[in-house]
Amino acid sequence: MRIETRARAxxxxxxxxxxxxxxxxxxxxASRVWDDLAVGPEERKIAGLIVRKVISDGAxxxxxxxxxxxxxxxxxxxxxxxxxxxxxxAELEIGETPTRVxxxxxxxxxxxxxxxxxxxxxxxxxxAYARRxxxxx
Numbered sequence: 001m002r003i004e005t006r007a008r009a010x011x012x013x014x015x016x017x018x019x020x021x022x023x024x025x026x027x028x029x030a031s032r033v034w035d036d037l038a039v040g041p042e043e044r045k046i047a048g049l050i051v052r053k054v055i056s057d058g059a060x061x062x063x064x065x066x067x068x069x070x071x072x073x074x075x076x077x078x079x080x081x082x083x084x085x086x087x088x089x090a091e092l093e094i095g096e097t098p099t100r101v102x103x104x105x106x107x108x109x110x111x112x113x114x115x116x117x118x119x120x121x122x123x124x125x126x127x128a129y130a131r132r133x134x135x136x137x
Contacts, residue, residue, distance in 0.1 A: 007046030015083035026055050053090035061089045068128040080114040099135045
C-alpha cells in the first residue's frame, strides 16, 4: 500500500476519533491516535497536512460540504462518512493531489471503514463538491 494511502487512513482515524470525542482539540487527538498506532514520521507528515487543514479551515470546509449534501445536515451523517468527507475536502483544498485521486481514495476509505452505501454516498457528495469548486468538469 502506498504511503499516501496509509497516511489518508491515519488522518481518517484521527478525524473519526476527534469526531467521537467532540470537545478535545484535533491536534491532541491526532497525536494520541498516531502514538497509539506507532505511525511513522512520513505517514504523520502527510496525514498532518490534512489534519492541519481541517483545524485551520474546518468551519469553511463543513459549510462547503453542507452546501452539496442535499437533504442531509452534516451533523446527521455517520461519523465515518463525515470524517471521510472532511478529509477529502481538506485534501482537495490543499490542491496537491489530482481531484479524481482524492475522490477515489475517499471512496475506498468509506467502503473499507463504512459500507458500500457509504462509498456511493461519499462519491456523490465529493463529485458535487469538486464540481462546485471548479476542480472537476
